[in-house]
Amino acid sequence: MSELDDLYQSVILDHNRAPRNFRKLEGATNHAEGRNPLCGDQFDVWLKLDGDVISEVAFLGQGCAISKASASMMTQAVKGKTVGEARALFDKFHEVVTGTGRPGALPSKLEVFRGVSAFPIRVKCATLSWHALKSALETMDTK
Amino acid sequence: YVMRWDWEALVAYEQGLIAEATRQIGQVPGVRIMGEGADRVSVLSFMLEGIHPHDAGTVLDTLGVAVRAGHHCAQPLMRRFGITATLRASFGAYNTHDEVGALVAGLARVRKVLG
Numbered sequence: 001m002s003e004l005d006d007l008y009q010s011v012i013l014d015h016n017r018a019p020r021n022f023r024k025l026e027g028a029t030n031h032a033e034g035r036n037p038l039c040g041d042q043f044d045v046w047l048k049l050d051g052d053v054i055s056e057v058a059f060l061g062q063g064c065a066i067s068k069a070s071a072s073m074m075t076q077a078v079k080g081k082t083v084g085e086a087r088a089l090f091d092k093f094h095e096v097v098t099g100t101g102r103p104g105a106l107p108s109k110l111e112v113f114r115g116v117s118a119f120p121i122r123v124k125c126a127t128l129s130w131h132a133l134k135s136a137l138e139t140m141d142t143k
Numbered sequence: 144y145v146m147r148w149d150w151e152a153l154v155a156y157e158q159g160l161i162a163e164a165t166r167q168i169g170q171v172p173g174v175r176i177m178g179e180g181a182d183r184v185s186v187l188s189f190m191l192e193g194i195h196p197h198d199a200g201t202v203l204d205t206l207g208v209a210v211r212a213g214h215h216c217a218q219p220l221m222r223r224f225g226i227t228a229t230l231r232a233s234f235g236a237y238n239t240h241d242e243v244g245a246l247v248a249g250l251a252r253v254r255k256v257l258g
Contacts, residue, residue: 004205008198008256017258039197039213040227062227064197065257119201 006115007122008065015069020076025058030139034061034132036124041067045075045132052082059132064125070113071129077110083137090130097126153236157185160234160243167247168232173254177229185234188215191253196228199253208242208249 025046035042043061047054057075061068074093078086093110095101099117106113116126164187168174173192191199200212211231214221221227232246 004202004256007201013258040218040221041197064195066198119204122197122201125197 003115003118007119009112009115011109011112012065012069015072016065019059019068019072021058021079022060022072023058024060025056028056028058030136032132032135032139034128034135036063036128038124039064041125041128043067043071043129043132045071045129045136047133047136049083052084054078054081054083054086057133059129061129063128064122066113066116066122066125067128070126073110073113074129074133077107078133086133086137090134093130094127097123148236156236157234160238160240161185161187163240164232164234164243164246167243168250171247171250174250177224177226186231187234188229188231190226190229191250194253194257196230198257199230199250202253202256203246203249206245206249206252208246210246 024044025048027048028046029049030047031044033042033044041061041063043059043063045059046057048056057079059071059075061071063071077089081089089106089110092101092105093113096106096111096114097116098120101114103111103114113126116122161183165176165179168187168189169176171191175190175192177188177190190196196212200210203210211233213228215229215231221229234243
């Protein structure tokens with residue numbers, strides 16, 4: 001069925017099986033944990049900020065395919081971006097997965113998550129690591 | 144409403160469903176059934192190797208099969224088993240044996256979609 005095909009596109013399945021930047025980041029300047037108590041999905045997100053730029057980003061954790069693929073693609077999307085650009089990306093991503101964002105608002109790679117909007121219960125899966133990113137940008141943590 | 148039912152017949156029917164489900168699902172490759180006590184209610188908690196219960200639950204949802212996925216508010220038990228989530232199918236007296244088959248067929252589709 002097409003909504004399922006839209007949700008589980010091959011790039012999402014690929015990022016679930018082989019998540020990128022899937023490691024602890026030594027020398028991180030920022031860190032936050034995202035945890036969904038309703039289901040047990042849990043991710044740690046580490047950042048290295050060089051001034052205003054996210055020079056490095058990595059994550060570890062466990063969760064469903066949507067949450068892990070989203071975390072993986074998030075790290076690719078925000079690396080090299082400024083804090084302001086990353087925050088704007090979070091807002092746009094949230095709009096897209098909740099079905100309110102307009103087409104073309106996101107980089108094409110992240111557009112694959114538009115399919116989540118047909119399955120409202122999975123929105124929290126897709127946004128978990130992004131919320132952790134947002135938290136990490138708001139703290140200075142040398143863990 | 145419930146008191147009008149033949150209780151023994153109801154329980155026997157549900158026991159038949161859960162026995163059938165346990166047998167069929169136990170034969171699905173990569174399945175791990177959680178909890179195999181002899182004395183049980185008509186609930187089956189299980190996992191599919193390499194596939195998170197949320198993802199399986201979404202695929203089954205699109206096939207009209209409703210299961211629960213997650214920790215079922217039993218986090219201490221999950222920790223005891225060293226896991227985080229399972230799929231859980233519950234059978235009531237309103238379920239049919241055909242529906243057991245639909246669940247099993249759904250699991251094959253889950254494997255096909257999610258690998």
